[in-house]
Amino acid sequence: MSTISEKIFSRASGKEAKANDFVIADVDFAMAHDGTSVLAVNAFREMEEEKVWNPERIIIPFDHLTPANTDTTAGLQQEIRGWIKDQGIKNFYDVGEGICHQLLPENGFALPGKLIVGADSHSCTYGAFGAFGTGVGATDMAEIFSSGKLWFKVPESIKITAEGKLNNGVYAKDLILKIIGTLGVAGATYKAAEFYGSTIEALSMSGRMTLSNMAIEMGGKAGIVPPDKTTFDFLENIASEEYEPVYADEDAVYSKEYDFDATELEPQIAIPHQVDNVQDISEIKPTKLDQAFIGTCTNGRLEDLEVAASILKGEKVAIRTIVVPASRNVLVEAVRKGIIETLLDAGVVVGPPGCGPCLGGHMGVIGKGETCISTANRNFKGRMGTGGLIYLSSPATAAASALTGEITDPREI
Numbered sequence: 001m002s003t004i005s006e007k008i009f010s011r012a013s014g015k016e017a018k019a020n021d022f023v024i025a026d027v028d029f030a031m032a033h034d035g036t037s038v039l040a041v042n043a044f045r046e047m048e049e050e051k052v053w054n055p056e057r058i059i060i061p062f063d064h065l066t067p068a069n070t071d072t073t074a075g076l077q078q079e080i081r082g083w084i085k086d087q088g089i090k091n092f093y094d095v096g097e098g099i100c101h102q103l104l105p106e107n108g109f110a111l112p113g114k115l116i117v118g119a120d121s122h123s124c125t126y127g128a129f130g131a132f133g134t135g136v137g138a139t140d141m142a143e144i145f146s147s148g149k150l151w152f153k154v155p156e157s158i159k160i161t162a163e164g165k166l167n168n169g170v171y172a173k174d175l176i177l178k179i180i181g182t183l184g185v186a187g188a189t190y191k192a193a194e195f196y197g198s199t200i201e202a203l204s205m206s207g208r209m210t211l212s213n214m215a216i217e218m219g220g221k222a223g224i225v226p227p228d229k230t231t232f233d234f235l236e237n238i239a240s241e242e243y244e245p246v247y248a249d250e251d252a253v254y255s256k257e258y259d260f261d262a263t264e265l266e267p268q269i270a271i272p273h274q275v276d277n278v279q280d281i282s283e284i285k286p287t288k289l290d291q292a293f294i295g296t297c298t299n300g301r302l303e304d305l306e307v308a309a310s311i312l313k314g315e316k317v318a319i320r321t322i323v324v325p326a327s328r329n330v331l332v333e334a335v336r337k338g339i340i341e342t343l344l345d346a347g348v349v350v351g352p353p354g355c356g357p358c359l360g361g362h363m364g365v366i367g368k369g370e371t372c373i374s375t376a377n378r379n380f381k382g383r384m385g386t387g388g389l390i391y392l393s394s395p396a397t398a399a400a401s402a403l404t405g406e407i408t409d410p411r412e413i
């Protein structure tokens, strides 16, 4: 009677692991990006360690402040490049390759049954593949760099079931916003969410990644979708190694269960400044916008750009609209499919693959009192610029809103 998390931790720790047990687990893949690798490498050096445990299992994408925005950033990136070379880390993705949480899946590191730890809070994204993906701080990452192991408290699990077909204009993003709005920002604290039901089964890998990506926004330690044919098809030819899918037993114990009816769902908006401040779009008061941003590890994939382009085709945006593809692959595919041309014709600014303005570091920071509709996962105060206001939505809603300059239901366009 085990949950997916209990099974993954049992395998990774080499002994039967149950919720609330403390275990020392072998990490399958470890990730740090340009932001956190600096701190992790410093801590690693302070531990007087020389060589990492296994350079093949460490993945370092540069995505947060790329291409470098200041001398300081450039210097830090230079230093980490040197360290990566010294350590013989081959899985290094330099500027423009894309966002860490897109690159691990694309390169076949996000695999069912694996324990994948990243020095980034949205490492829960890998749960879309039936992995236990979770974020840790940089000093914990230094410990993984050195030993390949880390201690964990095995989380209790909650079961989230969504049934029914999503309406036209309603997407995985709307579903996860609804879930977070219902459970609250602390509703899943230190819990692993397992997602079930016909709505989830019908989602593409892209949609599942949107869902798992935001598990942390309700405090979740992980957000796991049981792997199925959609998962295996995606992984065919790209899996970096063998994997063993893991499923919960029928009598697995969940600390709470939640049910959602997807057929009733309309587009959702998270209003400033909390991710659980979620409203149905029909309840939103008229809201003027200054900027729209489509991208990030939540919604910067091909499907997302495709939906945006289908709405913007032959039209002109009314506000500053920034699109940042989640990876070079996404960008290349979007070019091939004519999506980028459609976006450019509509007046969109297309940025280099990476996090873009998500974290407010560069390329689209908003001014005081300005409003931005964003497909990201966080609308915290000041995140995209001091005094700015962030509304979170699906790419469809963001594109529809870009056309009118105010929050707009994509079903009305």
Ligand SMILES: CC(C)[C@H](C(=O)O)[C@@H](O)C(=O)O
Binding pocket: 035, 036, 064, 119, 120, 121, 122, 135, 359
């Ligand atoms: C910079 C990094 C530590 C941070 C995170 O962990 O999530 C960032 O990616 C974010 O989305 O806020």
Ligand code: SF4
Binding pocket: 064, 099, 101, 120, 122, 296, 297, 298, 354, 355, 358, 359, 376, 377
């Ligand atoms: S896209 Fe945004 S949420 Fe995702 S890793 Fe980058 S900064 Fe964090």
